[in-house]
Amino acid sequence: MSDAVNCEYCVNYSYDDDYECYTCEVNLDEDEMVKFITGNFNQCPYFKMGDEYRIVRKQM
Structure with a gap:
């Protein structure tokens, strides 16, 4: 298994x-x-x- 990180999935990676x-x-x-x-x-x-659906799960 690779230990590489894909920044696209990180919470700290955002559009400036x-x-x-x-x-x-x-x-x-x-x-x-x-x-x-x-x-x-x-x-x-x-x-x-990053978990884009965290808020949606709380609303259910």
Whole structure:
């Protein structure tokens, strides 16, 4: 099993209207930012699976 992380599923990965692209909302240090930009950010300690349907389940 791969330990790679797909940022698209992370709660901290959101669209930034100012930059007109998706960005990580976590305040990454310089080394982490280089890994993020180059796509080599495996085993991210900040990864948290996003759950778009959490609110809907509470309403049921």
